[in-house]
Amino acid sequence: MRRDIFQAIADPTRRAIITLIAVHAMTPNALAEHFDSTRQAISKHLRVLTECQLVTQEYQGREIYYQLEIDKMKEIDKWLEQFRRIWESRFKQLDQLLSTIKKKK
Amino acid sequence: MKHNLQFDFIADEKKNTLTIRREFLAGRQLVWDCYTKRELLDRWFAPAPLTTKTKSMDFREGGHWHYAMVDPNGTEYWGYTEYLKINPIDYYTSLDAFSDAEGEINEDLPRAEWLVSFTDKGENALIETIVTYKSLSDLEKVIQMGMEQGMIATLKKLDELLLTISKEK
Numbered sequence: 001m002r003r004d005i006f007q008a009i010a011d012p013t014r015r016a017i018i019t020l021i022a023v024h025a026m027t028p029n030a031l032a033e034h035f036d037s038t039r040q041a042i043s044k045h046l047r048v049l050t051e052c053q054l055v056t057q058e059y060q061g062r063e064i065y066y067q068l069e070i071d072k073m074k075e076i077d078k079w080l081e082q083f084r085r086i087w088e089s090r091f092k093q094l095d096q097l098l099s100t101i102k103k104k105k
Numbered sequence: 106m107k108h109n110l111q112f113d114f115i116a117d118e119k120k121n122t123l124t125i126r127r128e129f130l131a132g133r134q135l136v137w138d139c140y141t142k143r144e145l146l147d148r149w150f151a152p153a154p155l156t157t158k159t160k161s162m163d164f165r166e167g168g169h170w171h172y173a174m175v176d177p178n179g180t181e182y183w184g185y186t187e188y189l190k191i192n193p194i195d196y197y198t199s200l201d202a203f204s205d206a207e208g209e210i211n212e213d214l215p216r217a218e219w220l221v222s223f224t225d226k227g228e229n230a231l232i233e234t235i236v237t238y239k240s241l242s243d244l245e246k247v248i249q250m251g252m253e254q255g256m257i258a259t260l261k262k263l264d265e266l267l268l269t270i271s272k273e274k
Contacts, residue, residue: 006245009118076118083123083248084114089152091112091127094139097149098131101139 005075008052013037014045018054018068025058025067111231121238129230133223136230137194140221143170151175155182160208166191170199171208185210186219196222203250214250215243 009015013035020026020034028046032039046066049055054072058065111128129136139145143162151157151174158181162170168188173181185204191197198221203214210216220235238244 006242010241012119015119079245079248080114080116086152087114087125087127088112090150091129093149093153094136095110095129097139097145098129098135101135101145102131 003048003051003053005052005054005072008049008054009076011045011048013041014049017042017045017049017066018073021055021066021068022070025065027063027065031066110229111226116244118241121241121244123234123236123238123244125234125236127232128226129232131230132228133194133225133230136232137223140232141193141197146170146172160206164188164191169208171204173206181206183208189218194223196220215239215246217243217247 009018016035017031020031028039028043031046032042035042046055049066050057052072054069055066056069058067110130111126113124113126115124116122117124139149141164143159146162147157147159149157150172154177155174158173158175160171160173162168162172164170166188170186170188171183172186173183175181183204183206185202185208187200187202189198189200199219200216201219202210202216204210215238217239218237220233220237222233222235224231224233238247
């Protein structure tokens, strides 16, 4: 099964988890309180997020805290940046075309 | 004279949409023509170094645009856009697709719905394009296709070149 940033954010619950732990690291129990899902379901999402390397675990005593890997989140921006440039380049050509047509008139 | 033309590029990962807004130094009618006439579309739509080649176009509701983006080696990447609603010169909606030279749509590749709106911004025109994908991974696939088609690779090469030059300084 594929494990990357897109897989990580494809699911609404996982996106919500990301938003929550972006503020501060949380335990699975604390996270589960924010959802109607079972603790098991949350753990499963956390496992996917871990496999996507979007979250890391930190042990504090007997508790496991999950924290967000901000750098990994930036990957999606890089993808989008590439797409943005295609549009930029396309629009520059349209600028030129418009100015050519206007001059002819 | 330097113009500061508005350009917004917003991704909404919840709605799987891309919203692209761009201002142009021309009236709405002229920009509308550039979007809806084949001979004009051919002159700007594919980002360089690719060029656009229209095979057939019928700009009406239920009509289509069958075109290729051609890379410098002559390789053709075919697209087929179906027009859904048209309201000149305010907006149109369409459904894009990857296809072959015969216009056969490739159902394995993602399709996206486009809503392109044209509004006045002073003497300029503001064009808003909202592209809606079925899922985020569809968007990812389309970006991947862009890479394969050399649209992004070239820009990446340019980045590398710029980096090399700036290091040499």
